[in-house]
Amino acid sequence: MLGITACVAERPPRLTRSRDSVYLALMELRKDPITRSWVITGDDISTPASETRCHFCPDSPDAPQVISTRPSLDGGAWSARAVVHPNPLYRIEGEPQRRGDGLYDRMRPVGAHEVLVENSRHDGHLWNASDPDIDEFLLLTALRILDLKRDRRFKYITVFKNHGAMAGQEFEHPTSQITASTFVPRRVLYELRAGREYFQQKERCVFCDIIAQEEQQALRVVEVRGEYVSLCPYAPRVPYETWIMPRIHEAFFERTAQRPGGTRDLSALLRRTLQRIRSVTEQFHLVVHTAPNTLHRSEILNYWKTIDDDYHWHIEILPLLPKTSKSYTFKEVYFTPVTSESAAARLREASPGG
Numbered sequence: 001m002l003g004i005t006a007c008v009a010e011r012p013p014r015l016t017r018s019r020d021s022v023y024l025a026l027m028e029l030r031k032d033p034i035t036r037s038w039v040i041t042g043d044d045i046s047t048p049a050s051e052t053r054c055h056f057c058p059d060s061p062d063a064p065q066v067i068s069t070r071p072s073l074d075g076g077a078w079s080a081r082a083v084v085h086p087n088p089l090y091r092i093e094g095e096p097q098r099r100g101d102g103l104y105d106r107m108r109p110v111g112a113h114e115v116l117v118e119n120s121r122h123d124g125h126l127w128n129a130s131d132p133d134i135d136e137f138l139l140l141t142a143l144r145i146l147d148l149k150r151d152r153r154f155k156y157i158t159v160f161k162n163h164g165a166m167a168g169q170e171f172e173h174p175t176s177q178i179t180a181s182t183f184v185p186r187r188v189l190y191e192l193r194a195g196r197e198y199f200q201q202k203e204r205c206v207f208c209d210i211i212a213q214e215e216q217q218a219l220r221v222v223e224v225r226g227e228y229v230s231l232c233p234y235a236p237r238v239p240y241e242t243w244i245m246p247r248i249h250e251a252f253f254e255r256t257a258q259r260p261g262g263t264r265d266l267s268a269l270l271r272r273t274l275q276r277i278r279s280v281t282e283q284f285h286l287v288v289h290t291a292p293n294t295l296h297r298s299e300i301l302n303y304w305k306t307i308d309d310d311y312h313w314h315i316e317i318l319p320l321l322p323k324t325s326k327s328y329t330f331k332e333v334y335f336t337p338v339t340s341e342s343a344a345a346r347l348r349e350a351s352p353g354g
């Protein structure tokens, strides 16, 4: 049985399928009645695909179906593009058909799953690409989020990147992935609830308050760059966990990214932060947390009423350290053998280029 918690569904593991029909028959979403989080489950009958040549390079003869392309900035093929995931976790067709199973809930894995090709160059990574190229990738990401949010069936759009074998990297070419799901992943749900409760009590955004205090204390801040800050969170889940946040309040990543010049400092800070993290480890998970689809008006969760004020988009980077992995794989309580103060100090010392 292949069990993926909704939290991990933000960064699905390597899954390859030879026959779509088999996949569809086996995969389903199930709700944990205790934690109320959805998991994707199914019996994994896959055999690893043998990759001969890159499907994502511009000259690939068997490129996946293209969904959207950003133009080239330097006369190349293109700068970034979104393609259909060759082995999607979610399928776009049909309705979720949510149904009971005794006390349990289940539904079909209806959704979308795309690969965001970050750069047309096979070695054009987010830590060595040009800032204008990273800008184009961020804009493409925003445009895909906006497009997928037009579909009222989808409650949440997740953007994530797994880099390194331990992180579950699927493709050699520099890629991120985007999924649209009929549920909100558990970690985001916790953030939305916490943000709303804090706002109800204080009429302030908890993320804005965190940024203000972190900048004032300057213990865990890695770098401030224009409208953005990167910092190690006070209570990290893994060593060197780093968040990148806009210093000006905004709930929706896609709104910021569409603003002219909205991501200029972000591209540089993302590049520099990944360079710093790579001085510690090459493997990491990265996830963008933005507000859910407000077109999808759930009756049970009425978090959208103050969402503009109480949620604050951000990027979370979770590095994976091989040597210390044992000490934090037991996830009942997160144990991190490096404090965020020491982590931020070490990351500040690393010298990113540019």
Ligand SMILES: [Zn+2]
Residues within 6 Å of the ligand: 054, 055, 056, 057, 121, 122, 172, 173, 174
């Ligand atoms: Zn390639």
Ligand SMILES: [Zn+2]
Residues within 6 Å of the ligand: 205, 206, 207, 208, 209, 248, 249, 250, 311, 312
């Ligand atoms: Zn805020």
Ligand SMILES: [Zn+2]
Residues within 6 Å of the ligand: 191, 289, 314, 316
């Ligand atoms: Zn988050």
